[in-house]
Amino acid sequence: MNGTPLRVIIVDDSGEVLSALGRIIDKQVDMELVGVASSVDDGVMFVRSLQPDVVVLDVNMPDGGGLRAAKEMVVAAPGARLVAFSAFDKMLIRKAMTVAGVSAYVSKSGDIRELLTAIRAGRDVDALTTG
Amino acid sequence: MGRRPFLLLVAAVVVLGGVNAVMLVAAPLQRQTVVFDDYSETLAALLAAGACLFTASRWHGRSRQAWGLIGIGAACWGLGQVAWTYQEAILNLQPANLFPSYPDLGYLLSVPFAIVGLLRLPGAVTTNEARLRSLLDGLLMAGALLFISWDLVLGPVYASSSTDAFAQIVGLAYPISDIAMATIVLLTLSRLRVGQRLPITLLACGVLLNAFADSSFAYLTTVQNYNAVNFPDLGWTMGYALIGLAAVRTLRASAARDDDKVRQPRWTLMLPYVTVAAAGIAAVVTELVAGALTRVLEWDLILTISVVLFRQFLFVRETRSLNEQVARKNDDLDLQVRERTGALVESLEDLYRSNDERTKLLLRLVTVQEQERQHIAGVIHDDMLQSMIAAKMRMFLLHGDGDTDDATATSIELSIEGAIVRMRTMLSDLHPHILELGLIAAVEQSIAEFNDDGRLSVVLQNELTGDPSPIVATTLYRIVREGLNNASKHAQGATVTVRLHGDQDGGFSARITDDGPGFVPRGDGRSPQGHLGLSSMHERAEALGGWVRIDSVPGSGTVIEVWLPQKPEVISQIPAA
Numbered sequence: 001m002n003g004t005p006l007r008v009i010i011v012d013d014s015g016e017v018l019s020a021l022g023r024i025i026d027k028q029v030d031m032e033l034v035g036v037a038s039s040v041d042d043g044v045m046f047v048r049s050l051q052p053d054v055v056v057l058d059v060n061m062p063d064g065g066g067l068r069a070a071k072e073m074v075v076a077a078p079g080a081r082l083v084a085f086s087a088f089d090k091m092l093i094r095k096a097m098t099v100a101g102v103s104a105y106v107s108k109s110g111d112i113r114e115l116l117t118a119i120r121a122g123r124d125v126d127a128l129t130t131g
Numbered sequence: 132m133g134r135r136p137f138l139l140l141v142a143a144v145v146v147l148g149g150v151n152a153v154m155l156v157a158a159p160l161q162r163q164t165v166v167f168d169d170y171s172e173t174l175a176a177l178l179a180a181g182a183c184l185f186t187a188s189r190w191h192g193r194s195r196q197a198w199g200l201i202g203i204g205a206a207c208w209g210l211g212q213v214a215w216t217y218q219e220a221i222l223n224l225q226p227a228n229l230f231p232s233y234p235d236l237g238y239l240l241s242v243p244f245a246i247v248g249l250l251r252l253p254g255a256v257t258t259n260e261a262r263l264r265s266l267l268d269g270l271l272m273a274g275a276l277l278f279i280s281w282d283l284v285l286g287p288v289y290a291s292s293s294t295d296a297f298a299q300i301v302g303l304a305y306p307i308s309d310i311a312m313a314t315i316v317l318l319t320l321s322r323l324r325v326g327q328r329l330p331i332t333l334l335a336c337g338v339l340l341n342a343f344a345d346s347s348f349a350y351l352t353t354v355q356n357y358n359a360v361n362f363p364d365l366g367w368t369m370g371y372a373l374i375g376l377a378a379v380r381t382l383r384a385s386a387a388r389d390d391d392k393v394r395q396p397r398w399t400l401m402l403p404y405v406t407v408a409a410a411g412i413a414a415v416v417t418e419l420v421a422g423a424l425t426r427v428l429e430w431d432l433i434l435t436i437s438v439v440l441f442r443q444f445l446f447v448r449e450t451r452s453l454n455e456q457v458a459r460k461n462d463d464l465d466l467q468v469r470e471r472t473g474a475l476v477e478s479l480e481d482l483y484r485s486n487d488e489r490t491k492l493l494l495r496l497v498t499v500q501e502q503e504r505q506h507i508a509g510v511i512h513d514d515m516l517q518s519m520i521a522a523k524m525r526m527f528l529l530h531g532d533g534d535t536d537d538a539t540a541t542s543i544e545l546s547i548e549g550a551i552v553r554m555r556t557m558l559s560d561l562h563p564h565i566l567e568l569g570l571i572a573a574v575e576q577s578i579a580e581f582n583d584d585g586r587l588s589v590v591l592q593n594e595l596t597g598d599p600s601p602i603v604a605t606t607l608y609r610i611v612r613e614g615l616n617n618a619s620k621h622a623q624g625a626t627v628t629v630r631l632h633g634d635q636d637g638g639f640s641a642r643i644t645d646d647g648p649g650f651v652p653r654g655d656g657r658s659p660q661g662h663l664g665l666s667s668m669h670e671r672a673e674a675l676g677g678w679v680r681i682d683s684v685p686g687s688g689t690v691i692e693v694w695l696p697q698k699p700e701v702i703s704q705i706p707a708a
Contacts (some may be wrong), residue, residue, distance in 0.1 A: 012517075013513070014513065014517030014518075014520075014521070016517055016518055016520075016521035017517050017520055017521050017524070019521070020520075020521040020522075020524035020525050020528065021521075021524055023524075023528055024524055024527060024528055027528070060512060060564065065567075087512065087516055087517075087520065087551075087555060087558075088555070088559075088564060088565075089555075090564075090565050090576050091576060091579055092565060092568060092572045092573075092575060092576045092579075093565065093568065096568060096572075108520045108551075109520070109548060109551040109552060109555065112523070112524055112527045
């Protein structure tokens with residue numbers, strides 16, 4: 001296992017979710033919360049400048065929502081993995097997000113451990129491909 | 132009186148007439164013939180009087196008066212005949228010595244009663260024109276009959292050199308009253324009601340027979356030949372028999388009211404002219420036989436022809452005024468039709484206007500409803516749902532990422548998760564977020580859900596070539612979902628085809644076809660029992676100026692078709708007829 005913690009950015013327009021999820025990620029020893037953004041534009045800017053390992057991206061947001069954010073983030077930080085984190089679990093939205101470039105789609109109403117697993121999943125893949 | 136008894140009466144009259152005729156021919160001047168004639172005349176007149184009075188007692192109004200007076204007239208004549216029979220058949224006096232005497236009192240007294248009675252018969256003289264026409268017709272016929280009578284009877288009677296002035300007056304009274312009676316009877320016939328054809332014709336024939344017999348009697352008395360040929364007796368007997376039959380028949384006739392519309396048989400219109408023609412023929416014959424007409428006849432002819440001309444003049448004037456009336460009525464009718472049409476068009480415009488307003492209101496209602504739903508959905512999503520999700524995460528933080536045995540913590544987590552699920556369901560009902568990915572995406576999503584559910588097998592045919600406006604997309608989506616909902620409830624296991632069609636110009640439509648059991652749609656296309664959703668489909672579509680059509684036959688599946696205009700707006704013009 002790689003000793004360097006995963007650098008994570010959370011983008012969500014809900015302050016409450018941002019703060020709670022931030023604390024959860026903060027508490028994970030293998031993760032480092034490098035930034036939180038409450039809008040698509042801020043999120044894209046942070047991702048471009050911080051080049052994180054993983055972005056946890058809310059889907060239902062104003063200004064084009066997660067779909068626009070995902071498309072722009074893929075360009076802004078090609079090395080970052082995008083995990084969609086949504087209150088909606090519609091097959092088509094999931095498909096659209098996947099097409100836009102997210103590598104995992106996790107429901108907000110599910111167990112929070114699923115999100116953590118999805119964040120870590122990238123590492124395993126990376127580990128496999130790099131080593 | 133029924134048909135059979137009446138026919139029996141007719142038969143009796145025919146037999147009586149036959150026997151009488153045979154006796155007159157076979158034994159002309161025999162005593163038994165004279166006696167038989169006298170008795171049968173008396174009997175006929177008194178029976179006719181009885182029948183008329185009985186009929187009068189059963190009627191009311193003009194008919195009652197008419198038959199009553201005719202009955203009294205017949206009774207007078209009958210009593211006169213009783214006196215005659217007493218003198219001729221019982222005292223065995225000679226007829227020549229019996230004129231004039233008591234019987235003549237009865238005979239002549241019967242005339243005014245009969246005339247007034249005939250005039251009281253229900254007729255159709257209602258307008259002044261009709262009254263004048265009747266008067267002219269009466270004058271015409273009186274003139275013509277006077278001509279014939281003077282030519283044949285009156286002239287010779289007048290010319291006969293009877294020394295007794297009283298006898299001459301009585302002798303003249305018969306043929307003159309005959310002219311009057313015949314005229315009135317012909318007049319009555321000329322305004323015959325269809326329902327009373329038989330009784331009035333019988334009455335007319337009876338009166339005419341009597342008049343003819345009277346005139347013949349006067350003529351024969353004048354030429355002192357009554358004893359040689361006494362066929363007038365047969366005329367009186369049969370005349371009164373016919374009057375009696377007419378009275379009996381009237382009992383059966385339908386109640387004629389004075390306001391009854393008179394439908395005249397056509398031949399009655401010819402009556403005045405027929406009498407005039409008969410007078411003309413008499414004139415020609417007299418001219419040929421005697422070489423010239425007497426002065427009275429000439430004047431009578433001139434006067435009669437004047438009346439004919441005057442009547443024709445009136446006829447032409449009346450026709451022209453009738454034509455003018457018809458033209459005026461036509462114009463009035465035209466005007467009325469135009470006015471009514473105008474009023475109809477106006478109320479139609481009102482109707483369209485109020486329908487317009489109703490549709491506008493509906494559209495506004497639907498739009499506001501969607502906006503409100505979207506707003507509520509936004510609040511739930513952005514605020515409550517996120518709070519719940521955050522609360523769930525904090526619970527996770529509270530007991531760490533390890534499993535916990537704390538039952539309270541677990542139940543709180545379960546409560547939160549339940550609330551999140553309910554909020555999500557509510558959200559997609561309130562405002563289908565999926566629509567933000569487009570109508571097709573949203574419908575595909577719904578189809579996938581119904582297919583996953585396993586109760587339906589749904590196929591999508593997408594023929595859309597444009598993007599509907601949000602309100603159209605939302606409405607179309609909701610109607611399609613409602614259709615699929617209905618199918619999953621009432622047509623489980625059915626194969627359903629959803630066909631989306633349309634573009635920016637022609638509007639957008641959806642067609643949902645299933646091969647389920649079908650149902651009997653209501654006439655107005657609204658929801659039958661258990662299909663409440665159909666009503667809301669109609670309302671949604673109509674609010675946008677579109678329509679929904681539902682075709683279903685039990686056993687043959689259901690087709691729901693919806694069309695919505697691209698730009699929902701109200702129809703504000705009356706469609707061209």
